[in-house]
Amino acid sequence: MKDAGRVPADLVDNGFYGQDIISVSQFDRDKLDYIYRVAHEMRVLVERFGSADLLQGKILANLFYEPSTRTSSSFMAAMLRLGGQIIPINNVQYSSVTKGESLPDTVRTLESYADIIVLRHPEVGSAATAAHYASKPVINAGDGVGEHPTQALLDQFTILEELGRVDDLKIVMVGDLRYGRTVHSLTKLLVNYGVEFAFVSPEILRMPDDVLDVVRQSGHAYTELDDVHNVIGDADVLYVTRVQKERFTDLAQYDRVRDHYIIDEELMALAKPEMCVMHPLPRVNEISYAVDDDPRAAYFRQMRNGMYIRMALLASVLGKA
Ligand code: CP
Numbered sequence: 001m002k003d004a005g006r007v008p009a010d011l012v013d014n015g016f017y018g019q020d021i022i023s024v025s026q027f028d029r030d031k032l033d034y035i036y037r038v039a040h041e042m043r044v045l046v047e048r049f050g051s052a053d054l055l056q057g058k059i060l061a062n063l064f065y066e067p068s069t070r071t072s073s074s075f076m077a078a079m080l081r082l083g084g085q086i087i088p089i090n091n092v093q094y095s096s097v098t099k100g101e102s103l104p105d106t107v108r109t110l111e112s113y114a115d116i117i118v119l120r121h122p123e124v125g126s127a128a129t130a131a132h133y134a135s136k137p138v139i140n141a142g143d144g145v146g147e148h149p150t151q152a153l154l155d156q157f158t159i160l161e162e163l164g165r166v167d168d169l170k171i172v173m174v175g176d177l178r179y180g181r182t183v184h185s186l187t188k189l190l191v192n193y194g195v196e197f198a199f200v201s202p203e204i205l206r207m208p209d210d211v212l213d214v215v216r217q218s219g220h221a222y223t224e225l226d227d228v229h230n231v232i233g234d235a236d237v238l239y240v241t242r243v244q245k246e247r248f249t250d251l252a253q254y255d256r257v258r259d260h261y262i263i264d265e266e267l268m269a270l271a272k273p274e275m276c277v278m279h280p281l282p283r284v285n286e287i288s289y290a291v292d293d294d295p296r297a298a299y300f301r302q303m304r305n306g307m308y309i310r311m312a313l314l315a316s317v318l319g320k321a
Helices: 031-051 070-081 103-110 126-133 149-163 181-190 209-217 253-257 288-291 298-318
Strands: 058-063 085-089 117-123 138-143 170-172 194-199 222-225 236-238 277-280
Touching: 031 149, 031 298, 058 070, 058 103, 070 085, 070 103, 070 117, 070 298, 103 117, 103 126, 117 126, 126 138, 138 149, 149 181, 149 236, 149 277, 149 298, 170 181, 181 209, 277 298
Parallel strands: 058 085, 058 117, 117 138, 170 194, 170 236, 194 222, 236 277
Antiparallel strands: none
């Protein structure tokens, strides 16, 4: 906890107060249950009332060194719907970063004005660095190819909302498993549950060893394969990812794998009737637009769930949930 040694009497001692959210490894099943319960309440709140004044008087600094549509705007919407205010820095080229200001000095500046900082940055470990220098809580909104913990939370919340459970499911992840940080975080989070994994990718985009080590050490079964046809019929969750062009140094290599998987109606016909298709978005070409009308396509509901999860996190870290 950063602000104080103990939780002030007027705030909620929920295990999150004053904490940084840097990695999914911070979450056990009790903490996950708590956040999902609060997120569900936030959903009901928004559907019934639109907004509340829970975080009135609080300010969020939203600091994005990399492009974002969903994460950035859903954090802002989450803060605004809870009655708080935001300092949006989505174009760091117009900030003093362009003058050479370091990340530690930038977060020390923003925490002078704000109560909590959300950071997206291209370098692995940048959120941990920012948290080290900041005395206010820092939430990792994606650190390079490292982690994207709030995405993993919203992904798992979506599985719960769509299928009613996380245990005893076959989770099939497809696409860029090497550079896609969302699949790294989600895999590390799902090992808290009784799931079975199938990792489907071209050879050069396989799941990194450090993530597979977590799966192995937790005793979960997994397979690695190239052809999604061989596994889609068993999938309860089909988690599709974009090939991350921006992480490639050799664009010819990107061109060879960019359209390796396209989920279309023909492929969906092989899947279970109650399977759920997810994607962190943005999509480029990997899910056909015709699939959008399939009731199993959960990716737009998943995106909306991001706001509820981020409302739950902001309220919890600020001691109001
Ligand atoms: N899913 C996700 O992180 O989307 P953005 O890059 O638009 O934030």
